[in-house]
Amino acid sequence: MIVAKDLVKEFKIYQHHRGAFGAIRNMFSTKHTIVRAVDQISFQIAAGELVGYLGPNGAGKSTTIKMLTGILVPTSGELTIGGIVPWRERVKHVRRMGVVFGQRTTLWWDLPVIETMELLRHIYKIPERQYRRNMDMFADLLGLSEFLNIPVRSLSLGQRMRADLAAAFLHDPEIVFLDEPTIGLDVLAKERIRQFIATINSEKKTTVILTTHDLGDVAKLCRRVMMIDRGKVLFDGALAELVSRFGGERRLIVDFAEEYDDLSIAGARIVAKEGRKVTYAFHSNGNGVAPLIENLSRNYKWADISLQDPDVETTIRHIYEQWEGDHSSEYC
Amino acid sequence: MIRAYWKLAKTSFKRQMIYRAANLAGIATNLCWGFFRAYLLLAVLEASPGVGGYDHDSIIIYTGFSQALTAPLKVFGWWDLLRTIKSGEIISDFCKPIDFYGMWYARDCGHAVYQLAARGLPLMLLFLAIFRIPLRLSASMGLAFLISMTLALQVSFSWRMIYNAMAFWTLDAKGVAAMANIVSLFLMGFIIPVGFFPPWLQQAVQLTPFPAMFDIPLAILMDVPGTEVLLLLSRQVFWMLILIIAARCLLHIGTKKVVIQGG
Numbered sequence: 331m332i333v334a335k336d337l338v339k340e341f342k343i344y345q346h347h348r349g350a351f352g353a354i355r356n357m358f359s360t361k362h363t364i365v366r367a368v369d370q371i372s373f374q375i376a377a378g379e380l381v382g383y384l385g386p387n388g389a390g391k392s393t394t395i396k397m398l399t400g401i402l403v404p405t406s407g408e409l410t411i412g413g414i415v416p417w418r419e420r421v422k423h424v425r426r427m428g429v430v431f432g433q434r435t436t437l438w439w440d441l442p443v444i445e446t447m448e449l450l451r452h453i454y455k456i457p458e459r460q461y462r463r464n465m466d467m468f469a470d471l472l473g474l475s476e477f478l479n480i481p482v483r484s485l486s487l488g489q490r491m492r493a494d495l496a497a498a499f500l501h502d503p504e505i506v507f508l509d510e511p512t513i514g515l516d517v518l519a520k521e522r523i524r525q526f527i528a529t530i531n532s533e534k535k536t537t538v539i540l541t542t543h544d545l546g547d548v549a550k551l552c553r554r555v556m557m558i559d560r561g562k563v564l565f566d567g568a569l570a571e572l573v574s575r576f577g578g579e580r581r582l583i584v585d586f587a588e589e590y591d592d593l594s595i596a597g598a599r600i601v602a603k604e605g606r607k608v609t610y611a612f613h614s615n616g617n618g619v620a621p622l623i624e625n626l627s628r629n630y631k632w633a634d635i636s637l638q639d640p641d642v643e644t645t646i647r648h649i650y651e652q653w654e655g656d657h658s659s660e661y662c
Numbered sequence: 663m664i665r666a667y668w669k670l671a672k673t674s675f676k677r678q679m680i681y682r683a684a685n686l687a688g689i690a691t692n693l694c695w696g697f698f699r700a701y702l703l704l705a706v707l708e709a710s711p712g713v714g715g716y717d718h719d720s721i722i723i724y725t726g727f728s729q730a731l732t733a734p735l736k737v738f739g740w741w742d743l744l745r746t747i748k749s750g751e752i753i754s755d756f757c758k759p760i761d762f763y764g765m766w767y768a769r770d771c772g773h774a775v776y777q778l779a780a781r782g783l784p785l786m787l788l789f790l791a792i793f794r795i796p797l798r799l800s801a802s803m804g805l806a807f808l809i810s811m812t813l814a815l816q817v818s819f820s821w822r823m824i825y826n827a828m829a830f831w832t833l834d835a836k837g838v839a840a841m842a843n844i845v846s847l848f849l850m851g852f853i854i855p856v857g858f859f860p861p862w863l864q865q866a867v868q869l870t871p872f873p874a875m876f877d878i879p880l881a882i883l884m885d886v887p888g889t890e891v892l893l894l895l896s897r898q899v900f901w902m903l904i905l906i907i908a909a910r911c912l913l914h915i916g917t918k919k920v921v922i923q924g925g
Contacts, residue, residue: 421760434751440677441680452665453760481680
């Protein structure tokens with residue numbers, strides 16, 4: 331579906347002059363610095379995939395999305411989506427594409443939600459039957475009918491976001507870009523939106539690319555994750571692999587049946603001890619937890635064992651912190 | 663595709679209907695300000711009779727007409743496109759399979775039709791009734807006026823798109839745009855009649871698109887000879903085509919180099 335090869339986007343940042351003549355000087359100013367927002371990234375995404383696109387602020391996520399939507403023309407590199415170069419055939423491309431920018435809205439501010447939906451029906455030339463079917467489906471999944479006749483300016487953020495999602499999926503797009511669709515929402519609203527995205531992705535086989543800072547979204551929705559920082563893709567693969575590779579240590583909590591003096595075992599260190607309950611931390615390094623448990627069973631009697639995997643949130647915080655460290659050392 | 667534009671214009675029209683109280687307040691304001699301007703111009707007329715070819719009745723028609731067009735021509739400036747470029751909202755419009763210029767024009771039409779029907783027309787009729795001015799317009803002249811009015815709004819729209827498009831190049835385009843708006847208001851004869859200009863400026867103005875936005879429909883309303891009407895209309899068509907091409911070129915170049923703000 332999407333094939334990107336060595337995509338590069340550079341921006342010129344012009345020097346800004348202030349004051350009465352500043353505006354005029356700004357128009358003719360040529361002093362600038364070049365910033366590489368996206369630096370030779372390559373990836374492929376198959377139809378029907380649901381991919382999480384992650385990275386810290388300023389990593390180049392939005393710039394990539396804007397190139398994928400055909401709004402920005404890359405400085406160099408190749409990109410085709412379903413055989414089309416997005417910025418060359420913009421109208422053809424956007425017809426089969428949907429977008430939600432969480433911080434913006436596509437809805438008409440002072441009119442009821444239904445007016446925007448009706449308008450989109452005409453703009454995308456959606457056949458009557460398809461329109462009805464989707465509106466019914468969204469009424470079901472998003473509770474759209476509760477606020478269809480309320481002006482957008484009076485909606486809560488959660489309702490507005492649900493309406494924006496409905497607007498993006500109304501014309502059965504083949505591919506949808508969601509840019510922070512759960513930003514600022516409460517737990518229930520987030521849950522509802524995640525449920526919706528998961529359902530549409532599995533039922534309509536819509537390709538979804540999701541950028542978010544909410545790791546709940548990622549854990550719940552994305553099997554595949556792409557991580558980008560400073561314009562470069564640093565990880566592209568299964569979420570499980572990301573966690574096992576970068577997630578740091580796993581924890582094994584053992585409840586011993588008897589008192590022992592020495593509880594140390596090879597390949598793990600004790601991080602907490604509370605009565606007979608001991609917490610070990612270890613790197614699994616591909617072997618999994620089996621050797622540790624064998625070792626334990628050979629030397630001790632235990633009553634209960636539980637295993638804690640690092641969660642997505644800890645893992646990603648870990649990765650960001652590592653990168654942060656790498657950057658600061660570059661400047662030293 | 664036509665249906666999408668029609669629907670856009672209708673939605674834009676509906677949007678105006680929400681603000682009925684604002685509309686009434688607008689009529690009241692335009693009316694008061696209209697009286698003030700009318701008496702000012704009548705005083706000028708008294709001091710120098712026959713100035714610019716105007717008499718008492720035509721001064722009233724001029725004032726009523728300009729007050730009636732305050733809202734449809736967006737005399738106090740129109741920054742919608744500029745604002746969406748600055749805020750980055752333009753991204754949602756780019757992601758729609760619709761012509762960008764056409765989309766904005768459809769919205770402008772919806773707005774203009776509402777403002778003409780609900781504000782301009784009542785205002786004009788009130789003005790004429792209060793001053794007891796008869797407006798004699800034959801059916802053919804009435805038709806010519808309607809065509810001229812439509813063309814005037816079209817030319818005005820393209821001009822507004824052009825000064826808004828400045829925002830593609832500079833972030834402080836508002837100043838340039840406000841300046842462009844003021845200059846155009848003066849040169850189209852909205853602030854004082856073109857007939858009041860010194861002769862050299864009157865001639866110079868005829869070489870610009872500005873009379874096509876206001877002065878030409880006004881002239882037709884004041885009953886120019888029938889032979890001149892076609893010439894006036896074709897001048898409007900000429901400027902309409904030039905400005906459409908200019909606005910579209912600017913949008914085309916602008917969108918190619920645009921950096922969507924924020925995100």
